[in-house]
Amino acid sequence: MTFCPTVIVLAAGRGSRFYGPQRAPRQLDDADMLEATLRQAVASELPVLVVTTPALEPSARSLVAARDVAVLPDVKLPDGSLATPGLSASIAAGVGARPDASGWVVLPADMPLVQPGTLVAVAQALRVHAVAYAQHAGRRGHPVGFAAELYSELVQLPDDSAARRLVARYPSCGVDVDDPGTQLDLESLQDLHALPLPPGPPALAPVPPLF
Numbered sequence: 001m002t003f004c005p006t007v008i009v010l011a012a013g014r015g016s017r018f019y020g021p022q023r024a025p026r027q028l029d030d031a032d033m034l035e036a037t038l039r040q041a042v043a044s045e046l047p048v049l050v051v052t053t054p055a056l057e058p059s060a061r062s063l064v065a066a067r068d069v070a071v072l073p074d075v076k077l078p079d080g081s082l083a084t085p086g087l088s089a090s091i092a093a094g095v096g097a098r099p100d101a102s103g104w105v106v107l108p109a110d111m112p113l114v115q116p117g118t119l120v121a122v123a124q125a126l127r128v129h130a131v132a133y134a135q136h137a138g139r140r141g142h143p144v145g146f147a148a149e150l151y152s153e154l155v156q157l158p159d160d161s162a163a164r165r166l167v168a169r170y171p172s173c174g175v176d177v178d179d180p181g182t183q184l185d186l187e188s189l190q191d192l193h194a195l196p197l198p199p200g201p202p203a204l205a206p207v208p209p210l211f
Contacts, residue, residue: 005103005123005145007041008094009034011052011060012072012085031059033186036112038063044116046123047101051094052109053084070097088157095146095154102126104154107143113181119143125175131167134182135174141182 011034034056041048042063050060051070060069070093072085085093095104103126105119118134122145125132132145146154150166157163 003102003127004047005105005126006047006049006094006098006101007044007105007107007119007123007143008091008098009038009041009048009050009052009107009109010087010090010094011037011050011056011109012090012093030110031056033112034059034109035063037107037109037114040112040114040116041107041119044119044123046105046119047098049094049098050109051090051097070094086160088160088163091163092155092157095151099151099155101148103145103147105143105145108185110185111142111181112186113179113184114142115177115179115181118175118177118179118182121175121177125173129173130170131172132175133172134177134179136177136179136182139183140174143182 034050034052038048038050038060047068048064049068049070050064051072052060054071054073057069057071072090072093075083075085075089077083091104091106094106095101098104103123105123105126107114107119114134122132122134122143126145126147130147130150134141134143144167150170153166157166
């Protein structure tokens with residue numbers, strides 16, 4: 001059987017992080033951002049699945065086949081109001097849609113600067129590690145990969161706290177990559193114009209895991 005993990009692009013639910021700078025959760029609603037991130041994922045030549053909302057479904061389908069798009073509806077709360085699914089629900093939906101994959105490489109849709117080679121490097125690390133993540137200049141970043149052996153736990157994540165506990169429970173492997181995009185999530189593609197372009201990697205202290 002060919003070893004070929006699936007890249008799961010998370011474009012549904014409230015923004016959150018396995019590793020990286022903490023910020024207030026937000027709902028991705030930028031079609032251009034999703035398309036830019038998807039192009040990077042497709043360029044990796046790994047299988048790609050997009051977990052997204054009805055509003056962003058057309059954008060996802062413009063770059064991948066309809067069978068490779070999982071749409072999550074809003075969740076109805078006890079008071080009758082609607083809320084977006086959480087990170088864990090999005091991961092569970094993506095993993096559940098590809099149960100026979102060799103593993104899953106999870107990429108937030110607001111990180112369009114992650115290079116295709118980085119996705120491949122993290123995917124390959126899943127041959128020998130249960131959890132792997134991209135690491136640049138000593139800092140943990142994205143994407144984060146999960147080996148196939150974690151399937152039963154990933155599809156039953158009840159909440160985001162459970163996702164954090166899962167990542168903390170298993171030894172993880174940092175995959176060193178020359179890719180500062182592993183650290184950069186954007187509010188919009190306009191943020192690209194404001195990014196500094198230093199000649200070398202910044203001297204940054206490691207950031208502790210949030211998951």
